[in-house]
Each structure stands twice: as C-alpha cells, then as structure tokens.
Amino acid sequence: MIPFDALLVVALYATLAALAVAAVALGVLYALRGRSVATQLIVVGAATVLATVSGILVISFLMLINDHDRSVVLAVVISAGLVALGVSVLLGRRLVAANRTLVEAVRADRFRPPSGRLPAELAELSRELEAAYDRLAASHEREQALETSRRELVAWVSHDLRTPLAGLRAMAEALEDEVVADQDTVQRYHGRIRVEVERLTEMVDDLFELSRIHAGALRLSRQRVGLADLVAEAVAGAEALARAKGVRLHGDVREGLPVQVDAGELGRALRNLVVNAIRHTPSDGAVEVIGEVRGGEARVTVADACGGIPEDDLPRVFDVAFRGEAARTPGGGAGLGLAIARGIVEAHAGEIGVANEGLGCRFEVRLPLTV
Numbered sequence: 001m002i003p004f005d006a007l008l009v010v011a012l013y014a015t016l017a018a019l020a021v022a023a024v025a026l027g028v029l030y031a032l033r034g035r036s037v038a039t040q041l042i043v044v045g046a047a048t049v050l051a052t053v054s055g056i057l058v059i060s061f062l063m064l065i066n067d068h069d070r071s072v073v074l075a076v077v078i079s080a081g082l083v084a085l086g087v088s089v090l091l092g093r094r095l096v097a098a099n100r101t102l103v104e105a106v107r108a109d110r111f112r113p114p115s116g117r118l119p120a121e122l123a124e125l126s127r128e129l130e131a132a133y134d135r136l137a138a139s140h141e142r143e144q145a146l147e148t149s150r151r152e153l154v155a156w157v158s159h160d161l162r163t164p165l166a167g168l169r170a171m172a173e174a175l176e177d178e179v180v181a182d183q184d185t186v187q188r189y190h191g192r193i194r195v196e197v198e199r200l201t202e203m204v205d206d207l208f209e210l211s212r213i214h215a216g217a218l219r220l221s222r223q224r225v226g227l228a229d230l231v232a233e234a235v236a237g238a239e240a241l242a243r244a245k246g247v248r249l250h251g252d253v254r255e256g257l258p259v260q261v262d263a264g265e266l267g268r269a270l271r272n273l274v275v276n277a278i279r280h281t282p283s284d285g286a287v288e289v290i291g292e293v294r295g296g297e298a299r300v301t302v303a304d305a306c307g308g309i310p311e312d313d314l315p316r317v318f319d320v321a322f323r324g325e326a327a328r329t330p331g332g333g334a335g336l337g338l339a340i341a342r343g344i345v346e347a348h349a350g351e352i353g354v355a356n357e358g359l360g361c362r363f364e365v366r367l368p369l370t371v
C-alpha cells in the first residue's frame with residue numbers, strides 16, 4: 001500500500017506535468033483557431049495522451065515507480081490514447097461532414113434544412129437560417145409586388161393624366177379658334193372642361209395623399225368623434241352621387257361609442273369605400289353603411305350589390321393602382337382610392353378588409369376603441 005504522502009507527491013507532479021502539456025496545447029489550439037474543428041479535436045486528443053504520458057515519465061524519473069511498472073502503464077496509456085485519438089478523428093469528420101451539408105444547403109437557390117440528423121448547435125443554426133430565408137423571401141416578394149404596382153401606377157397615371165389633358169387641349173383650341181360657335185356646344189365644352197379639371201385635380205390630390213402615406217408623413221390630428229357622426233358624414237357626402245345613380249344609400253349605427261381619430265382623414269377613407277360601393281352597384285341596388293362595436297373594436301362596414309369581386313382580385317384590391325377589368329376604361333378611377341383608405345386606416349392602428357357576401361361585397365374597417 002502506497003502511503004498517502006507519497007500519493008500526494010505523485011498527484012502533484014502528475015498535475016504539474018499535465019499543466020505544462022495543457023499550456024502548450026492551448027498555445028497550439030490558439031494558433032490553429034481558424035482551422036477545422038477536426039484538426040482541433042486531434043490536438044485535444046493528443047494533448048490528453050501526452051499529459052498522461054508526461055505524468056508517468058515525471059514520476060518514473062523521480063523513481064516513484066519502477067521501470068517495469070512504468071513500461072506496463074505506458075503501454076496501456078498509449079494504446080488507449082491511440083484509440084481515443086481515433087474516436088476524436090471520427091467525431092471531427094462527422095462534424096465537418098454535417099457542416100458541409102449545411103453549407104451546401106445555404107448555397108442552394110432556396111434553403112432547405114438538411115434531411116440528416118445534425119448536432120444540436122448546427123440543427124439550431126439550420127432552423128434559424130430557414131427562418132431568416134423565409135423572412136428574406138417574404139420581404140423580397142413584398143418589394144417586388146410594390147415595385148410592380150409602382151411601375152403600373154406610373155404607367156396608368158401618366159395615361160390617365162394625358163388622356164383628359166389631350167381632350168382639354170382639343171376643347172380649348174376649338175373654343176379659341178371659334179371652330180365651335182353655337183352657344184349650346186360652347187356651353188357643353190365649358191361644362192366638360194370643368195368636369196375634367198375637377199377629376200384631374202382629384203387625381204393629383206389622391207396621388208399627393210398616397211405619397212404622404214408612403215413617406216410616413218401623414219400627421220393625424222386625432223379627436224374624439226362619435227362613430228355615428230363618422231357614418232353620417234360618409235353617407236351625406238355620397239348622397240348626391242347615389243341619387244344620381246339611382247342607388248339606395250343607407251347608414252345605420254347600432255352603438256355609437258366615440259373613437260379617437262382624425263375625422264378628416266378617416267372620413268376620406270370611408271368616403272372612398274362608399275363611392276366605390278355606389279359606383280359598382282347597379283341602379284336600384286342598395287348600399288349600406290353600418291357602424292357598430294364588436295369584439296372591443298369599432299367597426300364600419302360598407303356592403304354593396306356589386307355582384308362580388310373575382311376571388312383572384314380580392315387580395316389585390318388594396319394595392320396601389322389596382323383596378324378591376326371593368327374599371328380600366330378611360331374616365332374610370334386611377335385605382336388609388338382603396339390604397340389610400342388602407343393607408344389611413346393603418347395609420348390609425350386599425351385594419352381594413354374585404355369579403356364577398358350576399359349580392360355583392362363587404363368592406364370592413366376595424367378601429368381600436370378609445371380607452
């Protein structure tokens with residue numbers, strides 16, 4: 001039996017020898033820090049074997065074990081160490097291979113997480129990469145849709161502005177040259193010129209509003225407004241249009257709680273919805289504007305008898321410059337009304353949506369209630 005004191009001495013020398021090897025190993029690992037994990041694992045394996053061997057050599061040098069024991073222990077330690085080194089190499093290679101499949105997946109056009117089982121850290125990295133790619137793809141899609149609609153807007157608006165301008169010029173020239181002389185035609189021309197100028201003014205005004213919304217420059221001056229007043233105002237503003245078209249327009253408020261909104265801006269958004277509803281409803285049809293409080297929100301719905309919007313168009317009606325087939329006629333709208341309505345509602349932290357229902361479609365504006 002070896003005395004305890006001697007055992008302490010052995011432990012002390014073995015520790016010192018191992019620390020010396022560890023210091024060298026750390027230096028080597030530092031120098032190799034940019035190299036493959038496999039290489040670094042081999043260094044760790046070799047350092048473990050060397051630490052043990054150096055301990056044995058030191059205590060045999062101090063003659064704490066005899067030559068025979070030393071040879072036996074060294075043989076055992078070296079063969080076990082070589083096996084451990086082999087395991088390190090295998091582990092290193094597996095890590096390198098897993099990493100390579102991940103790198104290949106990242107290099108592919110569309111990232112798909114590798115199907116094989118990855119070590120926990122790499123699996124987490126793979127999940128994060130997948131989420132990041134999804135976010136990137138979604139934002140790329142949004143950007144492209146925005147770019148397309150912007151391009152379409154420029155094309156359509158320049159067409160929409162140019163056509164009435166050409167008409168205005170022709171009428172003005174005819175009046176100037178006195179090509180039209182009879183009183184009736186002259187009066188008709190003046191009337192048309194006024195109508196076209198009003199339409200162009202509205203369009204330019206809409207464009208200005210939209211650019212303010214997109215630039216985030218819409219400044220809301222909120223005040224407490226009754227839901228009933230908002231609905232009444234929207235209905236009153238479109239009454240003349242409804243009468244001229246023979247559409248029955250009806251407003252109703254079931255519960256008139258106040259909302260904290262910019263009455264001017266929100267009124268504009270609702271007016272756009274109501275005007276659309278009247279425009280797309282055949283004469284003798286009905287348009288209903290309803291204000292109510294449901295699910296802790298104020299809601300204004302505008303239901304019409306347009307016959308439904310094609311399913312494919314539903315998600316696009318709020319896009320800038322989107323106009324349904326029927327609306328792409330000279331004299332039709334510019335496709336700005338709903339984009340403006342959405343911008344204004346979202347600036348109020350509200351939501352806007354549309355669905356086909358009954359004889360037509362139903363636009364719905366949801367706003368947070370005043371706290």
Ligand SMILES: Nc1ncnc2c1ncn2[C@@H]1O[C@H](COP(=O)(O)OP(=O)(O)OP(=O)(O)O)[C@@H](O)[C@H]1O
Pocket residue numbers: 206272276277278280304306308309317318322323324325326327332333334335336337338339361
């Ligand atoms: N109430 C509705 N019923 C049926 N279709 C609608 C209705 N409201 C909007 N749409 C469709 O959505 C498109 C976009 O509407 P939006 O108000 O943005 O543009 P617009 O009315 O064509 O032009 P603008 O409002 O700029 O004068 C319309 O062209 C139409 O096809």
Ligand SMILES: [Mg+2]
Pocket residue numbers: 272275276333336337338
């Ligand atoms: Mg419109």
